[in-house]
Amino acid sequence: MGNLNQHKPVIDTKTKKIDQIGIVVRDAHKTARMYSEIFGIGPWVFIDFAATDVLFQNAGIEDGSSLIRAAMADLGGVQIELLQPLYGKGTHAAFLKERGEGIHHVSFGMVEDHDPAVSAMVRKGIRVEMSGVLGGEVRFTYMDTLNELGTIFELVKPPAGDLKSLKPWGTFQPPGPGLINFEGRKIRQIGIVVEDAEKAAKNYWDLFGVGPWILVDFKNPHLTGAALHGITLLDGIDFHVRAALADMGEMQIELLEPVSGPSTYMEFLKNVGQGIHHVSFGETDDHDEVVSVLQNHGMDIEMTGILGGAVRFTYMATQKKLGTIFEVIKTDHEAVMTLVPYGTYPLQT
Numbered sequence: 001m002g003n004l005n006q007h008k009p010v011i012d013t014k015t016k017k018i019d020q021i022g023i024v025v026r027d028a029h030k031t032a033r034m035y036s037e038i039f040g041i042g043p044w045v046f047i048d049f050a051a052t053d054v055l056f057q058n059a060g061i062e063d064g065s066s067l068i069r070a071a072m073a074d075l076g077g078v079q080i081e082l083l084q085p086l087y088g089k090g091t092h093a094a095f096l097k098e099r100g101e102g103i104h105h106v107s108f109g110m111v112e113d114h115d116p117a118v119s120a121m122v123r124k125g126i127r128v129e130m131s132g133v134l135g136g137e138v139r140f141t142y143m144d145t146l147n148e149l150g151t152i153f154e155l156v157k158p159p160a161g162d163l164k165s166l167k168p169w170g171t172f173q174p175p176g177p178g179l180i181n182f183e184g185r186k187i188r189q190i191g192i193v194v195e196d197a198e199k200a201a202k203n204y205w206d207l208f209g210v211g212p213w214i215l216v217d218f219k220n221p222h223l224t225g226a227a228l229h230g231i232t233l234l235d236g237i238d239f240h241v242r243a244a245l246a247d248m249g250e251m252q253i254e255l256l257e258p259v260s261g262p263s264t265y266m267e268f269l270k271n272v273g274q275g276i277h278h279v280s281f282g283e284t285d286d287h288d289e290v291v292s293v294l295q296n297h298g299m300d301i302e303m304t305g306i307l308g309g310a311v312r313f314t315y316m317a318t319q320k321k322l323g324t325i326f327e328v329i330k331t332d333h334e335a336v337m338t339l340v341p342y343g344t345y346p347l348q349t
Helices: 028-039 091-099 114-123 197-208 264-272 287-296
Strands: 020-024 044-049 052-056 059-061 067-075 078-087 102-110 128-134 138-143 152-157 170-172 189-193 213-219 223-228 240-248 251-260 275-283 301-307 311-316 325-331 343-345
Touching (some): 028 044, 028 067, 028 078, 028 170, 078 091, 078 102, 091 102, 114 128, 114 152, 189 264, 197 343, 251 264, 251 275, 264 275, 287 311, 287 325
Parallel strands (some): 102 152, 189 251, 275 325
Antiparallel strands (some): 020 102, 044 067, 044 170, 052 128, 128 138, 213 240, 240 251, 301 311, 311 325
8 A cells, every 4th residue: 555645756747648649650641541531630741750860779870861751630639640661770660560550659749858757767777769859959769668568658858949940741631521520539548458457557657657547357247249350259258358547647548468368459469569459539429320430431340349238349440541449439327337446556545
């Protein structure tokens, strides 16, 4: 047990929020158009990043030897950054080669305490995955927190003056509304597949002060009506996923540890390892409509089911077109939720 107010994390994130989700893709143009077609978001801003003073996994990279094409737009209060490696070495090219398309990092955006924050994490044993300078003015640092936190975290140092050197070369404006009405929606949750949910929760608490965490077992008899890739899961199968949930600013972090049985989480862990599995819009009134629209547009249901007799979750297999899975949730407010937490971390007095 402990006093939550007395805890001193390595980095104080109380004034920070997840400002950006960075997705590595093979074609930024195509993916941006797909986001606009489905969600109607835009305009997209396109910039080619040629970083200088680059260190990648402790090795220097020659200036001008690599180039990243980025497309950026707002999606529910969070910036989506599509990152297409054009040539050369770097964390994005390595990610694409080793893991394929997917969410590469989440970012706190511009943070005033960039230097002390990076130094504090290095002293804690977290190495710098990659760092460099954009436009001669903006230093970015990706921290290699994949093992500890299930994803890379980025910190960006604000420029000393007006940022004029990073100029877009193009924009894309959606020609009309999207297939799904995005008005009023926000990204409510990031779901991260990890090898050990309680251990990862402890790391978030120690490094960032995120918590307390609610610890829950998703398993029978609290999972019903489940299907994976359209295949109905039989009642009573050995399905078990251990989860930890906590808020990080306005965003909920859901850590998902697949223990046994078939699931989208187990497939993700076996195929690519730890990482961000999905982003979620949370509870929506038009769950069925959203699912139907995406299905009619050629995107299947990855996995669906009812937790605790009250909450229908649906993961859409949007990773090939949007770079990640999207989740929608429907709650039966008249049903009695049977799923209850088995604990918290840290224990509270």
